[in-house]
Amino acid sequence: xxxxxxASRPASSVAPADVARAEGVLWRRAGVGVVxxxxxxxxxxxxxxxxAAVWLLLDRPRSFSALVLDLAEExxxxxxxxxxxxxPAVDDMLARQLxxxxxx
Amino acid sequence: MMDAPEGLPDLAPAVAAVGLPGSLHAFPDHPxxxxxxxxxxxxxxxxxxxxxxxSALDDGSLPSTEDQREAAATLHxxxxxxVLHLEAELLDAxxxxxQVGVDVRVIKGSAVAHLDYPDPALRAFVDVDLLVRxxxxxxxxxxxxxxxxxxxxxxxxxxFDARFSKGASxxxxxxxxxxLHRTFVMGPFGLDVVLDDLWKxxxxxxxxxxxxxxxxxRECRLMHACYHAALGDVVARLxxxxxxxxxxxxxxxxxxxxxxxxxxxxxxxxxxxAVRTTWATLALADxxxxxxxxxxxxxxxxxxxxxxxxxxxxxxxxxxxxAAVRAIPSWRDRVAFxxxxxxxxxxxxxGRPRGVARLRRAALARSRSRNVQ
Numbered sequence: 001x002x003x004x005x006x007a008s009r010p011a012s013s014v015a016p017a018d019v020a021r022a023e024g025v026l027w028r029r030a031g032v033g034v035v036x037x038x039x040x041x042x043x044x045x046x047x048x049x050x051x052a053a054v055w056l057l058l059d060r061p062r063s064f065s066a067l068v069l070d071l072a073e074e075x076x077x078x079x080x081x082x083x084x085x086x087x088p089a090v091d092d093m094l095a096r097q098l099x100x101x102x103x104x
Numbered sequence: 105m106m107d108a109p110e111g112l113p114d115l116a117p118a119v120a121a122v123g124l125p126g127s128l129h130a131f132p133d134h135p136x137x138x139x140x141x142x143x144x145x146x147x148x149x150x151x152x153x154x155x156x157x158x159s160a161l162d163d164g165s166l167p168s169t170e171d172q173r174e175a176a177a178t179l180h181x182x183x184x185x186x187v188l189h190l191e192a193e194l195l196d197a198x199x200x201x202x203q204v205g206v207d208v209r210v211i212k213g214s215a216v217a218h219l220d221y222p223d224p225a226l227r228a229f230v231d232v233d234l235l236v237r238x239x240x241x242x243x244x245x246x247x248x249x250x251x252x253x254x255x256x257x258x259x260x261x262x263x264f265d266a267r268f269s270k271g272a273s274x275x276x277x278x279x280x281x282x283x284l285h286r287t288f289v290m291g292p293f294g295l296d297v298v299l300d301d302l303w304k305x306x307x308x309x310x311x312x313x314x315x316x317x318x319x320x321x322r323e324c325r326l327m328h329a330c331y332h333a334a335l336g337d338v339v340a341r342l343x344x345x346x347x348x349x350x351x352x353x354x355x356x357x358x359x360x361x362x363x364x365x366x367x368x369x370x371x372x373x374x375x376x377x378a379v380r381t382t383w384a385t386l387a388l389a390d391x392x393x394x395x396x397x398x399x400x401x402x403x404x405x406x407x408x409x410x411x412x413x414x415x416x417x418x419x420x421x422x423x424x425x426x427a428a429v430r431a432i433p434s435w436r437d438r439v440a441f442x443x444x445x446x447x448x449x450x451x452x453x454x455g456r457p458r459g460v461a462r463l464r465r466a467a468l469a470r471s472r473s474r475n476v477q
Binding site for chain 1: 184224
């Protein structure tokens with residue numbers, strides 16, 4: 001994700017809650033990723049790689065483990081590797097108010 | 105539209121037709137050389153076609169090098185960043201208008217991107233366009249001014265906007281442009297549009313950032329796309345033509361409603377020109393009822409003369425405005441219209457005294473020629 005670092009990140013805590021796109025985010029597919037602008041923000045964020053993949057998968061709320069499964073299948077990578085990659089990406093998106101937690 | 109340098113084919117129309125059924129445009133079967141690529145990328149920037157260009161590279165219809173793909177992707181990100189900032193402005197403007205009870209329709213860019221393209225990322229735009237009723241125009245202007253927007257040009261006289269103008273243009277505090285429309289275009293064809301028809305159809309709803317926004321009906325969107333393609337610029341731009349094709353080839357139009365609007369708005373010259381131009385530019389082989397009709401249609405000499413005015417690079421606001429007089433039904437309104445343009449308020453005159461002088465001369469010439477007849 002290309003933007004300033006998030007001011008403060010919550011401790012890694014995406015699992016086991018479901019995650020969903022936050023309300024009021026403007027977005028488009030763009031180039032090799034996704035551009036997104038939270039309604040309260042001024043800066044358009046460019047999501048690439050796993051962040052873009054997470055965004056596109058979250059057309060409906062999903063559990064973290066479902067995200068891991070889908071991405072492991074899509075990219076033909078083992079689940080542990082995907083999970084290790086996904087935790088910081090999802091945390092960062094939560095901190096930037098692109099995602100929200102929903103009850104599991 | 106830019107002329108192609110000698111020896112370099114202009115591939116922008118082929119890009120504008122990417123994904124349309126029945127287009128006869130084809131790309132080379134090898135990546136473009138650096139000069140041809142640079143020209144195509146410049147055209148994609150100028151005509152806002154990065155989404156369609158990237159789509160052509162992704163599906164392999166235009167072979168590319170890694171560098172070319174990266175350049176197209178970068179341009180697309182740039183155009184989509186602009187689009188998101190504009191949609192944020194759109195939501196703020198809608199909010200300001202709804203707070204004072206102004207009924208509004210989102211038109212052109214954002215609405216067409218969300219409702220008529222398979223992916224809104226294929227349709228870029230550079231401003232926000234809103235339609236409001238003439239009776240609420242002044243209220244809408246006041247709401248946008250209160251929200252901190254700056255009106256770019258004042259109206260010639262109080263009440264002119266609500267009765268005669270195409271609309272008004274604003275700059276937002278962040279520098280974006282918002283066009284507030286009363287009708288589609290200035291001049292005679294704009295005044296022929298029966299505005300009530302735009303509001304009679306149920307709005308089609310689309311969603312931006314979880315906010316539901318009303319657009320015109322699909323048939324009115326087609327009509328508007330035709331006005332934009334045929335009359336919006338001296339030389340038709342590619343995106344409005346793509347909009348026309350996108351809507352017409354969707355197979356989801358109510359043909360009776362389109363026929364009704366065509367006749368009631370006396371829009372045949374405009375729509376026929378837009379459809380013919382689109383079919384030629386995008387090399388469309390598919391025939392639909394409206395394209396068959398458009399190719400047969402011959403405008404009257406008077407309509408042809410009025411169309412020519414929109415494509416004359418020398419014709420200014422004054423000439424187009426004066427030509428609109430014939431579309432104003434009552435003599436009292438005609439007098440008010442000419443009087444407002446020939447003798448506007450001092451605010452309006454700032455920065456455009458030559459335009460007003462041209463209008464006065466044109467009005468005089470018109471009145472002399474009428475006396476001779």
